[in-house]
Amino acid sequence: MNVDKIPDEARRKQIIEMLQDNMNAEFRATLQYICHRIAVYSRDSVLGESFKSAALDEMAHILYFSDMIDKLGGRPGFTEWPVRSGGTIADMLQADIALEHEARERYAAQLEALADQQQLHALIASVLSDEEEHHAEFSGYLARCSGDIMKQ
Ligand SMILES: [Fe+2]
Numbered sequence: 001m002n003v004d005k006i007p008d009e010a011r012r013k014q015i016i017e018m019l020q021d022n023m024n025a026e027f028r029a030t031l032q033y034i035c036h037r038i039a040v041y042s043r044d045s046v047l048g049e050s051f052k053s054a055a056l057d058e059m060a061h062i063l064y065f066s067d068m069i070d071k072l073g074g075r076p077g078f079t080e081w082p083v084r085s086g087g088t089i090a091d092m093l094q095a096d097i098a099l100e101h102e103a104r105e106r107y108a109a110q111l112e113a114l115a116d117q118q119q120l121h122a123l124i125a126s127v128l129s130d131e132e133e134h135h136a137e138f139s140g141y142l143a144r145c146s147g148d149i150m151k152q
C-alpha cells in the first residue's frame with residue numbers, strides 16, 4: 001500500500017502521530033477482547049467466539065497502522081495498554097462498547113482530517129466499518145442479555 005500524496009514534513013509527522021495513537025488503541029482493544037474471550041468462554045462460547053473474532057479484527061488493524069507508519073518513514077512506538085479484564089458479562093460488554101464508541105468517534109474524525117490522503121482515507125473507512133460492526137454486535141448482545149446472564 002502506498003501513500004498517494006507525499007505530505008510535507010509537518011503533515012507527515014502529524015499523520016504518523018495519529019497512526020501511532022490508532023495502533024496503540026487497537027492493541028488495547030485486542031488485549032481487552034482476548035481477556036474477555038478467556039473469561040467468558042466456559043459460560044458462553046458464542047460470546048467467546050464473538051470476542052475472539054473482534055480481537056482478530058483489531059489485531060489486523062494494529063498491523064494496518066504499523067505498516068502505514070513504516071511506509072511514512074516513522075517508527076512504531078508502544079505505550080501502556082490498560083484493559084478492563086473482568087467483571088460480569090454485562091461489565092465486559094459495557095467496557096467493550098465504550099472502546100468501540102471511542103474508536104468510531106476517532107475514525108470518523110480522521111475521515112474528515114484525511115480527505116487529502118486517498119489511500120489512508122480508504123483504510124480508515126474500512127477500519128471504521130469494522131468498528132461499527134463490533135459496536136452493533138456487542139450492543140445487540142448486551143441488549144439480549146437476560147437478568148441471569150447479567151449477574152454472572
Ligand atoms: Fe479496530
Ligand SMILES: [Fe+2]
Pocket residue numbers: 029054058100103130131134135
Ligand atoms: Fe472494534
